[in-house]
Amino acid sequence: MLGVLINEKEMKELEYLIKREMDEILFDLKDDRIDHVVKRSMKERYKILFSLFKRVASPKECLKYMPAKKSMYKG
Structure with a gap:
């Protein structure tokens, strides 16, 4: 288990980067x-x-990106 201390601005940046990457994959x-x-x-x-x-x-926000069980979890 690792821990990271980040401020609010960094957290929003992480959220943005992850969203963009997930959008690209979708x-x-x-x-x-x-x-x-x-x-x-x-x-x-x-x-x-x-x-x-x-x-x-x-x-x-998580609900918007929640993977659909049928499409995401099929091989």
């Missing part, structure tokens, strides 16, 4: 040209980012 997942193996690793990355996002974002 956009790329819709691209049919991307191989399913690559998409699977993108989904894993999304899960990790979302777990970080839950620590810095409000519950209302």
Whole structure:
């Protein structure tokens, strides 16, 4: 277990960066040209980012990015 002390401005910046990265992954997942193996690793990355996002974002914001069980958790 690690701990980090950040101020409010840094927390908002982290939230912004994570949101942008998750948006990019969601956009790329819709691209049919991307191989399913690559998409699977993108989904894993999304899960990790979302777990970080839950620590810095409000519950209302988290609901917007909550992965759909069917699409995100399928291989």
